Amino acid sequence: MKRILIGIKRVVDYNVRIRVKPDGSGVVTDGVKMSINPFDEIALEEALRIKERAAAEEVIVASIGPADCQQQLRTCLAMGADRALHVQAEGVVEPLVAARALLKLVEREQPFLVILGKQAIDDDNSQTGQMLAALWQRPQATFASKLELDGEKARVTREVDAGLETIEVDLPAVITTDLRLNEPRYVKLPDIMKAKKKPLETLTLAALGVEQRQRLKHTRFDPPPQRQKGVKVKDAAELVAALKSKGLL
Amino acid sequence: MSNRILIVAEHDGAHLNASTAKCVTCAASIPQSEITVAVCAADAAAVAAQAAALQGVAHVISLEHPANAHLLAAVLAPQIAAIAGPFTHVLGPSTTFGKDLMPRVAALLDTAQISDIMAAESATRFRRPIYAGNAIVTVDVDSGSKVVGTVRMASFQPAASGGSAPIEKSAVSAEIPSHTRFVSVSAARSYRPDLQTATRVVSGGRALGSAESFQKTLYGLADKLGAAVGASRAAVDAGYAPNELQVGQTGKIIAPELYVAIGISGAIQHLTGIKDARTIVAINKDGEAPIFEVADIGLVGDLFQIIPELERLLG
Ligand SMILES: Cc1cc2nc3c(=O)[nH]c(=O)nc-3n(C[C@H](O)[C@H](O)[C@H](O)COP(=O)(O)OP(=O)(O)OC[C@H]3O[C@@H](n4cnc5c(N)ncnc54)[C@H](O)[C@@H]3O)c2cc1C
Ligand SMILES: Nc1ncnc2c1ncn2[C@@H]1O[C@H](COP(=O)(O)O)[C@@H](O)[C@H]1O
Numbered sequence: 311m312k313r314i315l316i317g318i319k320r321v322v323d324y325n326v327r328i329r330v331k332p333d334g335s336g337v338v339t340d341g342v343k344m345s346i347n348p349f350d351e352i353a354l355e356e357a358l359r360i361k362e363r364a365a366a367e368e369v370i371v372a373s374i375g376p377a378d379c380q381q382q383l384r385t386c387l388a389m390g391a392d393r394a395l396h397v398q399a400e401g402v403v404e405p406l407v408a409a410r411a412l413l414k415l416v417e418r419e420q421p422f423l424v425i426l427g428k429q430a431i432d433d434d435n436s437q438t439g440q441m442l443a444a445l446w447q448r449p450q451a452t453f454a455s456k457l458e459l460d461g462e463k464a465r466v467t468r469e470v471d472a473g474l475e476t477i478e479v480d481l482p483a484v485i486t487t488d489l490r491l492n493e494p495r496y497v498k499l500p501d502i503m504k505a506k507k508k509p510l511e512t513l514t515l516a517a518l519g520v521e522q523r524q525r526l527k528h529t530r531f532d533p534p535p536q537r538q539k540g541v542k543v544k545d546a547a548e549l550v551a552a553l554k555s556k557g558l559l
Numbered sequence: 560m561s562n563r564i565l566i567v568a569e570h571d572g573a574h575l576n577a578s579t580a581k582c583v584t585c586a587a588s589i590p591q592s593e594i595t596v597a598v599c600a601a602d603a604a605a606v607a608a609q610a611a612a613l614q615g616v617a618h619v620i621s622l623e624h625p626a627n628a629h630l631l632a633a634v635l636a637p638q639i640a641a642i643a644g645p646f647t648h649v650l651g652p653s654t655t656f657g658k659d660l661m662p663r664v665a666a667l668l669d670t671a672q673i674s675d676i677m678a679a680e681s682a683t684r685f686r687r688p689i690y691a692g693n694a695i696v697t698v699d700v701d702s703g704s705k706v707v708g709t710v711r712m713a714s715f716q717p718a719a720s721g722g723s724a725p726i727e728k729s730a731v732s733a734e735i736p737s738h739t740r741f742v743s744v745s746a747a748r749s750y751r752p753d754l755q756t757a758t759r760v761v762s763g764g765r766a767l768g769s770a771e772s773f774q775k776t777l778y779g780l781a782d783k784l785g786a787a788v789g790a791s792r793a794a795v796d797a798g799y800a801p802n803e804l805q806v807g808q809t810g811k812i813i814a815p816e817l818y819v820a821i822g823i824s825g826a827i828q829h830l831t832g833i834k835d836a837r838t839i840v841a842i843n844k845d846g847e848a849p850i851f852e853v854a855d856i857g858l859v860g861d862l863f864q865i866i867p868e869l870e871r872l873l874g
Contacts (some may be wrong), residue, residue, distance in 0.1 A: 324827075327693070330694045337693075348706075358632060373649075388602070404671055405670050406672075432689065433690075435674050436662070436674060436690055437665070437672050441665065442666075444667050448738065449633055449738045450633060450739075452632070452659045453655060453658075455802065469655070469803070470655040472743070473744060474803075475744040476744070477631065477739060477740060477741055478739075479743055480739075488811060490795070490796060525670070525700070525701065526671050527698065527699040527700075528697070529697045530697040531695070531696050532695045533693075533694065533696075534694070537834070537855075540851075540855035541855070541856060542857045545858070545860070546858070546865050549840065549842075549865075549869065550869070551860050552815075553856070
């Protein structure tokens with residue numbers, strides 16, 4: 311069976327204004343809207359399109375985290391994923407732990423493609439895909455904006471600082487998505503009902519044999535320095551004068 | 560010296576990227592540090608010489624191999640992991656090069672990575688932004704475990720040149736995979752300053768309306784100011800500007816002296832990319848646009864009238 315595995319992280323929605331708790335112990339997440347990491351939605355969309363072209367047979371979504379992750383996995387099933395794997399874990403799951411857990415799922419499911427987001431927008435780490443590829447000893451194609459499958463190979467266009475880079479990788483491989491890979495579809499109401507019948511399996515890190523080590527201690531959270539409120543000018547001439555007075559012209 | 564720091568050089572085969580000099584500054588801020596720069600290349604001579612000239616660098620190691628003609632993470636990571644043994648810290652830039660490579664190195668070394676280091680408070684305590692820069696977290700690493708990290712470019716000035724470190728060639732012993740192959744890169748060569756290092760940046764958003772209008776309206780102003788050109792995600796998504804111009808949480812994070820945001824609303828994800836700019840100028844027809852909350856100088860009005868006028872005034 312030709313399978314694609316997708317990593318789904320539950321994160322604070324990108325529209326939420328993040329606030330640091332006054333005691334510096336973390337950011338406020340109580341009662342805050344949670345969503346699928348936007349890059350992971352793009353990853354799933356890409357997998358669904360590949361399946362719709364009959365280049366894959368099954369799309370599996372996986373999330374490592376607390377029970378609430380199942381909400382996001384259900385949304386993925388409604389989008390069109392075939393089944394979901396929830397790896398139960400409380401507390402901090404560092405990218406290396408997520409990568410180790412995903413590797414166990416890879417060994418179990420034998421996908422020919424693993425697609426993750428290029429970064430989770432909560433911790434902004436941008437590590438998990440690269441770590442999984444290293445542990446799996448397989449190619450990685452990060453920051454993908456175009457993915458073309460060609461038998462045992464994939465050709466991937468990557469968004470890099472210089473522009474666009476194209477690489478060719480042997481499959482299986484790990485791909486991480488950039489914003490312009492595709493535009494994810496919306497979930498339709500009837501699909502939400504249908505998704506309730508799709509399989510969602512719950513596992514634990516311990517059962518997978520993965521130790522939930524936390525190697526980095528987050529000792530303090532601070533709000534970023536605030537910028538001073540500036541001035542308004544009324545036209546281009548005043549703007550030029552203001553720039554001159556700041557020594558910028 | 561108790562902290563031996565290895566920096567992975569970023570380069571294009573001929574020139575050392577300024578990102579490496581910024582990593583040197585970050586490394587030098589770690590107490591009692593001794594800095595080594597590793598240059599992986601097909602022919603490392605020119606780049607190694609530039610690395611050796613950076614002040615604060617004690618050693619340069621060149622790793623020459625035909626497979627290093629292109630800096631592929633899967634090819635480089637085992638080479639870096641193979642020489643990392645004696646080092647306490649392994650650092651790379653938080654550019655697409657370093658973001659691609661360093662986590663692969665970290666996993667091979669079985670260690671966690673600290674991404675986007677904005678300050679080193681000690682050899683084991685770092686500060687980094689999370690949630691699009693809306694919180695700064697202090698991270699402690701167990702002393703004794705190797706630190707792998709990427710260095711946030713907007714937080715450090717490049718180290719000056721004037722040094723003369725010895726260059727040592729090291730044989731590549733790691734097994735090099737052949738499963739990943741470079742095909743091509745399309746980099747729009749521009750005479751304008753590089754966005755990542757420019758002191759002035761003129762950026763355009765969705766309001767520009769088309770690729771032609773983006774070019775016609777912004778490029779003349781940018782040239783008058785000697786500025787690099789940037790863009791919002793909306794402008795890139797719409798095809799007005801190429802992807803490498805995207806500024807923000809998931810694009811480039813920059814710290815110019817002057818940033819001019821034109822027809823950009825100022826979404827959180829965009830602001831993340833410009834928080835460290837010295838002076839932000841915003842031109843937007845909506846006086847309530849969030850960009851004005853961070854702008855030092857704001858001008859409410861129609862950009863299609865203001866920009867030509869501004870260009871005329873700049874002569
Ligand atoms: C996961 C994720 C990552 C993202 N990463 C980034 C990122 O890295 N960088 C980024 O920029 N965005 C990013 N975004 C997108 C971000 O949320 C905004 O959608 C985007 O920045 C909006 O771009 P804009 O300001 O050009 O467009 P808009 O928000 O549409 O703003 C256009 C502005 O132009 C003004 N305007 C219109 N006509 C005129 C005129 N004639 N004269 C003057 N002003 C005019 C309007 O008043 C408005 O304020 C990301 C989003 C997500 C979900
Ligand atoms: N806990 C997790 N569960 C499932 N996937 C994850 C998890 N953490 C990270 N990922 C995947 O790895 C990508 C990059 O995350 P990060 O390395 O944390 O920035 C995300 O976009 C997800 O696809």
